[in-house]
Amino acid sequence: MDIHSDELKTFVTVIDSGSLSAAAVHLGQTSSGVSRALARLEEKLQTSLLTRTTRRMELTEEGQLFLVKARTILSAMEEAEESIRMRRQQPAGRLSVDAASPFMLHCVVPHVAEFRQLYPEIRLELTSNDRIADLIEHRTDIAIRIGTLSDSTLHARALSSSPLHVLASPAYLARRGVPQTPEDLAQHGLLGFSGYELGNQWPLRHSEGNTLAIAPALAASSGETLRQLALEGQGIVCLADFMTRDDIAAGRLVKVLEPFYTGFRQQIHAVYYRNTQLAQRISCFLDFLQQKL
Template sequence: METFVAVVEAGNFTEAAQQLDISAVMVGKYVRELEERLGARLLERTTRRQRLTDAGRVFYEDAKRALEYMRIAETSVEQLRASPSGTLRISAPITFGACVIAPLAATFRQLYPLVRVELELSNRNVDLIDEGFDLAIRIGELGDADLVAKPLTMYRMVICASPGYLAQYGCPETPQDLSAHHCLSHTVWNSRSGWKLEDGDGPRLVTESVFTCNDGNGLRMAAIAGAGLLLQPEVLVAHDLASGTLVQVLKTYSPKPHPVHIVYRHDRRPLPKLTQFVAHLLEHVPKREAS
């Protein structure tokens, strides 16, 4: 197609061959193959001149537009590979995604304003290929062995309560003391038999709960208001613990932390929007040990 357009614009096979840096014989071969494929004659040639047939004139205009579209497409890909740009689709667990990934996605966009971020918060494991995600954040065991996985940090749960609540009901020292306390529980955990704490003899279930909610931040706000003891991710209550709004208790009995990974598809030439965002997360998410 490119050869045919060059022949039309150059006026003859020889000039087109020089422009394309191929032989005039090869130019003629390409034009003949094109005519055979289309089943129509495109050029009428004599020893002195050439002219387009009606079919050739129509094909020339469409071919020229098609080649221009192809050049635009190639330029777009080149721009994507030159610096981070385009849409970056991210899947992350609800709490970790809201507390950690969303703020870092915002600072990433400040660095690379040509990137458009689509962050989906969900506790389900999405299919990166079928659902079109560039990367996902996974907590715990990794299910997809064919994905690239980079360790990010550890996901910890903490038990805490407001100073006012602890002043009224006392500070629990062991899981056995929780029977005399008001425990706040997430609806999902409640359906799985309650809190799962680490005891000296192994995991211990705490089923007593006086307040349930299907949202971690809702439980956090209830705990700040003095409703009881809270078991939630450290990332959700970090600022409250630092400010003293909430106080951590039963530290040695908190559930075992789980590893957090960044996962994405194998690609020999990943786009800068992905590689730079992964680097951004690895640089700014605090590294935490398993214990």
């Protein structure tokens, strides 16, 4: 039995992608080519790894066992490759970075070209999820998280912090008026988060404390969606400085209720599992990103 690393990679990519067609796009192959590679692998192993129907695809018991081994083998090969490159002090290999869409768009993407020029041997994979429960399950090396961290099993590095601003477009304020106190917000259309109640606690001093719980008239799960809604004049929003700084400077969004700000800043952390093989890639990326922030 002579199993090739390309066959292992194809098998793992099919599982991670969820379908033959998606894996084919990721691998730059045809769906029929991916299907043939899987068939060859199953023939060599003399067992079925997947059960496939017209609607879905599931791992067999043997397939589940083989997937664990295949991941281990591919990881070991990647680590061996990196260990050689490290002798030349050139960080190399795959580095998967996840962040919520606003942070990814405003704080990571603008600097990717420079990072790739500095570290051409690192293969960046960028994903955007607001919350990840298991970095290993999602094959994520670094996750950038905004706010309080809860998972103590992860290694965390503080990168920066960002103030929050209460904002509206000039068109909205011209139409609905400028609120003079936090209590005035009850008469306005407020934009807030769905499924993330902490995002609807605005850091404003008022008669009952330093945090104002708002009831959104229009809610969205993404901060970037809320930013766009505010730009379109749909209401007042509370968002981080890192994603609205340019809008404020250009006058597209205007700060309101500044005298009532508490000075609260959201913490920005990078979280990852301790992994000596990844250490060089992680360190160079986080050093670079922290410098930019």
